[in-house]
Amino acid sequence: MDLVKKVIDGAVLRLYKLRSQKYSLDYKEQFGDLSTNLAFVLSSQIKDAPQKIAIAIKQKIEKEKFFEKVEIANAGFLNFTLSGDTIMKMLESENFNHSKKSDRKKIQIEFISANPTGPLTLGNARNAFTGDAIAKILRWSGQDVQTEYYVNDMGNQIETLGESVINSKLKTQMSKPPLKNQKFYVGEYIEEIGKRINGKNVQQIGERGAKIILQDYIKPLIKKLKIHFDRWQSEKALHQRYDIEQEVEKLRSQKFIQEKEGALWFLTKKFGDDKDRVLKKKNGQWTYLASDLLYLIDRKKRGFDKIIILLGADHSGYIKRILALGQSLGFKKDQIKILICQLARIKKGEKSLRMSKRAGNVIYLDELVGKVGLDASRYFFLEKNPNTHLDFDGQKALKRDLTNPVYYIQYGYVRAQSILRKCQISNIPAPKQAGKYQTNFKSQILNSQEKRLALKILALRPALSDISQTLEIYRLPHLALDLTRAFSNFYEKERVIDGETVNPLNLLLTQKFYTSIDLLLDMMGISKPEKM
RNA sequence: GCCCUUGUAGCUCAAUGGAUAGAGCAACACCCUUCUAAGGUGGAGGUUGCACGUUCGACUCGUGCCAAGGGCACCA
Numbered sequence: 084m085d086l087v088k089k090v091i092d093g094a095v096l097r098l099y100k101l102r103s104q105k106y107s108l109d110y111k112e113q114f115g116d117l118s119t120n121l122a123f124v125l126s127s128q129i130k131d132a133p134q135k136i137a138i139a140i141k142q143k144i145e146k147e148k149f150f151e152k153v154e155i156a157n158a159g160f161l162n163f164t165l166s167g168d169t170i171m172k173m174l175e176s177e178n179f180n181h182s183k184k185s186d187r188k189k190i191q192i193e194f195i196s197a198n199p200t201g202p203l204t205l206g207n208a209r210n211a212f213t214g215d216a217i218a219k220i221l222r223w224s225g226q227d228v229q230t231e232y233y234v235n236d237m238g239n240q241i242e243t244l245g246e247s248v249i250n251s252k253l254k255t256q257m258s259k260p261p262l263k264n265q266k267f268y269v270g271e272y273i274e275e276i277g278k279r280i281n282g283k284n285v286q287q288i289g290e291r292g293a294k295i296i297l298q299d300y301i302k303p304l305i306k307k308l309k310i311h312f313d314r315w316q317s318e319k320a321l322h323q324r325y326d327i328e329q330e331v332e333k334l335r336s337q338k339f340i341q342e343k344e345g346a347l348w349f350l351t352k353k354f355g356d357d358k359d360r361v362l363k364k365k366n367g368q369w370t371y372l373a374s375d376l377l378y379l380i381d382r383k384k385r386g387f388d389k390i391i392i393l394l395g396a397d398h399s400g401y402i403k404r405i406l407a408l409g410q411s412l413g414f415k416k417d418q419i420k421i422l423i424c425q426l427a428r429i430k431k432g433e434k435s436l437r438m439s440k441r442a443g444n445v446i447y448l449d450e451l452v453g454k455v456g457l458d459a460s461r462y463f464f465l466e467k468n469p470n471t472h473l474d475f476d477g478q479k480a481l482k483r484d485l486t487n488p489v490y491y492i493q494y495g496y497v498r499a500q501s502i503l504r505k506c507q508i509s510n511i512p513a514p515k516q517a518g519k520y521q522t523n524f525k526s527q528i529l530n531s532q533e534k535r536l537a538l539k540i541l542a543l544r545p546a547l548s549d550i551s552q553t554l555e556i557y558r559l560p561h562l563a564l565d566l567t568r569a570f571s572n573f574y575e576k577e578r579v580i581d582g583e584t585v586n587p588l589n590l591l592l593t594q595k596f597y598t599s600i601d602l603l604l605d606m607m608g609i610s611k612p613e614k615m
Numbered sequence: 616g617c618c619c620u621u622g623u624a625g626c627u628c629a630a631u632g633g634a635u636a637g638a639g640c641a642a643c644a645c646c647c648u649u650c651u652a653a654g655g656u657g658g659a660g661g662u663u664g665c666a667c668g669u670u671c672g673a674c675u676c677g678u679g680c681c682a683a684g685g686g687c688a689c690c691a
Contacts, residue, residue, distance in 0.1 A: 105631060113635085120633050123671080133671080157634050158671080198691075240691055346689055357618070357687075364689040371691050399619050400686045425620065426685070437684090466639095467628065472621055472684050487627090488639055494653055502650050549631080561629060564639075575647085575655055593650095615653070 084108070084541045085182065086149075086173055087117055087163065094143040095121065099129060110538040112531075115154065115162035116170070117538075122159040133159030167527035170537050171588065174595055179544055179602055181224045181551070189227045189386060192218050194393040195305075196233040199293040200244045200268055202300040205446040205475060206438050209424045210393045212464045212608065215310045216556045217391065219606045224551035229313045229387075232305075233378065236293050237319045238371060244268060244296075245289025251277040270445075272300065304449050308457065309608050321377040327369055330380055331362065339411045349376075354407035376408050383412050390418065391554070396425045422554065424469040430476040446475070458609045462489035465607055466560040488564050489609060492600065495567035495574075497615050499597040502579050506590060532573040533592060539569045540595050543603075563603040570596045 088108055106121040122137035129136065137155045145153050149169035154162045194214025197207050214230070221228045235241075247267040251274045267273075276295055282288035297315075305312065331347070334340050340362065341348050347363035349372060362376070363369050382390055390409075394401065402421045409419045428435045429446060438445050452460050466487070467473065529537065543562065550558050570593075579589040604611050 107631065107633080111634090118634085123633065126671085160634065235691065238691055243691095344689085348689095361689045366689080368689085370689070374691090396620070396685045398686085402619085423620075423685095428684080435684090463627095470620060471628075473627095474684095490653055491639090494651080498649095498651060498654095505650065553631085558629085561638080568638085571654065574650075578650070580650060615651070 084117070084173065084538075084545055087165070088545075090144060090147050090149075091119065091121065091140070094140055095125070098139055098143055099125065110542055112535065114156065114160065115152070116165045116534065117163045119161050119163075120159075121161060122155075126159070137161055167529040167534075170529060170534065170541070171527055171591065173541055174537050174591060177541060177544065177595060179547075179598060181548060182544070183225070183548075187225055187227055188388040189229075190221055190389045190391065191229045191231055191382060191385075191387045192221070192391040192393070193231045193233055195310075196235070197301070198235045198240050199297040199301060200240050201270060201296060201445075202272060203304055203448040204438055205429075205448055205451055206395065206427050208448055208451070208460065209427065209464045209467075209469055209473075210395065211305075211308060211310060211448075212461050213422075213424065213469055213556050214393045215308075215608055216465060216559065216606055217393075217554055219608070220547065220551045220554075220556070220559075223547065223602075223606065226551075230311065231314045231316055232312045234297060234315055234317045235371075235374075236290065236297075236317050237322070238374075241289040241293055242285050243289070244292050245282075245285035245287070247273050248277045248280070248288050248292050249285065272296070307449075308452065316378065316381075318374045318378075321374060321381060325377050325380060327373055327377060330377065331373075334411060337411070349404075349408070349411075351404045351407035354403070354410050356403040356407050360404050372404065372408070375405060379405075379408050379412055379414070383414065388418065389420065390414075391420045391422065393422050393424060396423050399423050420554075422469065425472045427473045427475050430474050435474045458489050458493070459487055461608055462487050462560055466557060468555070468557045488560075488567075490615075491571075492563050492567045492604070493609070493612050494615055495570050496597065496600045496604065497612055498574060499570065499593050499600070500613065502590075502593050503597060505580055506585060527588060529588075530576075532569075532576050533588065536566075536569040536573045536592050536596060539566050540592075540599050543599050547602075547606075559603060559607050563600060563607070566596065566599060566603070570600075 091108070106119055106124045108117055108119045108121075110116065111118055122133040122140065125136050126133040134155065137159045140161060141153045141155060144150060149166055150163055151166045151169075152164035154164075156162055192214055194217075195203070195207055195211050197203055203211070218228050218230045243266055247269070250262050250264070250267055253262070254274075276292045279295065280288060280291045282291055331340055334349075339350050339353070341350055341359075343359075345365045346361050348359045349362045350359050352359050360372050361370055362373050392405070402423075405421060406416065406419055410416065426437060428437055429444065430436075436444055455463075543566065546558065546562055550556065573589075573592065577586075577589050579586055579593050601611060
């Protein structure tokens with residue numbers, strides 16, 4: 084597929100002496116093996132009729148022997164038919180490695196970063212799985228990736244946690260009924276923590292509680308979710324490592340800081356924010372923005388070329404100010420990318436409610452994964468564009484929404500694996516060494532199942548390249564499903580092993596399918612079963 | 616009121632400005648008991664929230680409405 088693109092690009096360059104704009108080169112069964120809208124895209128630049136351009140391109144590339152047929156349809160679409168040999172040769176040399184490794188960048192991806200005031204909930208799931216998958220596809224594309232969880236282990240919410248714990252102790256220690264307060268965190272975990280810790284004041288109890296939540300609730304679950312963080316960055320540690328006063332002074336000399344109404348403001352408006360933001364309150368306390376500033380300073384020092392931050396939609400208002408802070412520190416606009424995941428809501432009867440740890444209206448992620456399994460959970464959350472608004476029906480979701488195609492994909496994977504294993508047993512060369520076959524595909528005629536499967540496999544690498552740029556992770560499950568479908572169709576009609584003989588063409592297809600699904604499952608963090 | 620996000624089949628979602636808007640689930644009819652049946656084939660299901668506009672061409676871009684979610688603190 085890359086090859087075909089090169090040929091077309093080459094022809095266009097020779098014809099028009101201009102770099103082709105973004106054009107599509109897709110496999111759509113109804114329009115030949117590959118089709119492109121290139122002539123239309125060029126026509127707006129060259130100011131000539133698409134049909135004429137298409138004819139010129141057709142004449143130029145028709146001589147290339149791997150096009151069996153080039154057709155013009157619908158006043159300018161170019162539809163190509165590739166020969167079976169071409170397709171199989173392309174397939175044989177396909178290794179699924181990212182092609183361009185030249186610009187290796189140091190990228191940090193920060194995700195989840197839920198406050199250590201309670202266990203992770205359903206609301207963190209999207210962010211968690213998406214972040215993990217982004218890290219994996221970026222690594223595939225050759226980037227130097229570091230994953231990080233930012234722990235807000237200081238500030239008001241920690242005190243609130245302390246108060247909540249103390250309040251819960253009223254019941255157990257002093258046999259007084261605990262106070263009801265909307266502000267307090269509720270849940271079994273609060274009582275559990277109350278039994279385990281003591282402290283001399285709210286602050287200390289809050290901090291100890293946060294430590295326990297992080298160590299005994301959050302980290303073990305993350306491990307269970309098969310997510311790895313290279314670093315857990317404590318907010319408190321940042322304040323110990325850097326002198327906030329000094330850092331702010333540096334910025335003051337650059338005129339990003341101003342004193343107004345007795346407080347210290349960061350002039351984020353200069354960078355396009357709606358208003359300026361307080362950095363140090365009238366009472367002398369630093370706001371959370373000061374921590375964010377330190378965190379960015381830290382990341383600048385650590386030399387990241389790019390920072391990707393995943394936030395929930397309730398933080399969408401922060402985007403501008405984070406970018407503003409970043410720019411004041413010398414980050415360019417495109418070096419900080421903030422992705423927003425819409426919040427998950429819970430359906431209760433007719434109503435749909437926002438989850439809240441304080442209202443005790445939550446589904447814990449641990450519970451969900453325990454019930455439906457990690458694979459199904461991952462698939463469910465990865466499948467959707469994070470911008471979609473998700474209403475989660477606790478009852479139905481467990482039964483219906485999560486009876487998802489992940490099993491179909493795994494099944495296809497197992498089938499392919501089983502065939503490959505059989506080939507090994509019957510003394511046929513090891514499946515992973517594709518080169519060994521040296522298959523001669525001369526005048527190979529492919530039937531529609533074989534062709535479809537081959538072309539879909541070939542389309543994978545360009546698609547992954549694209550996703551590693553756009554970070555549209557939700558395309559991964561769709562790709563996997565689509566590929567598996569093509570394989571199932573193929574499997575239904577074709578045989579790889581027939582008695583004692585092996586069909587080398589079909590074996591190659593099976594092998595390459597197996598490798599592509601293997602790669603996709605890895606990227607999605609979905610397990611690769613040997614049996615089902 | 617202002618800002619961000621979303622509105623596509625009964626449900627969950629796709630569709631770099633391209634051709635007849637596609638998948639899964641659910642439901643219907645048929646086939647298949649294999650190289651693992653968690654399968655295959657076929658039909659049904661749509662005014663892409665509404666209205667204008669931009670152009671060869673709009674689910675996609677622009678403007679205005681309607682509806683939903685989120686945000687508009689010297690809280691994090």
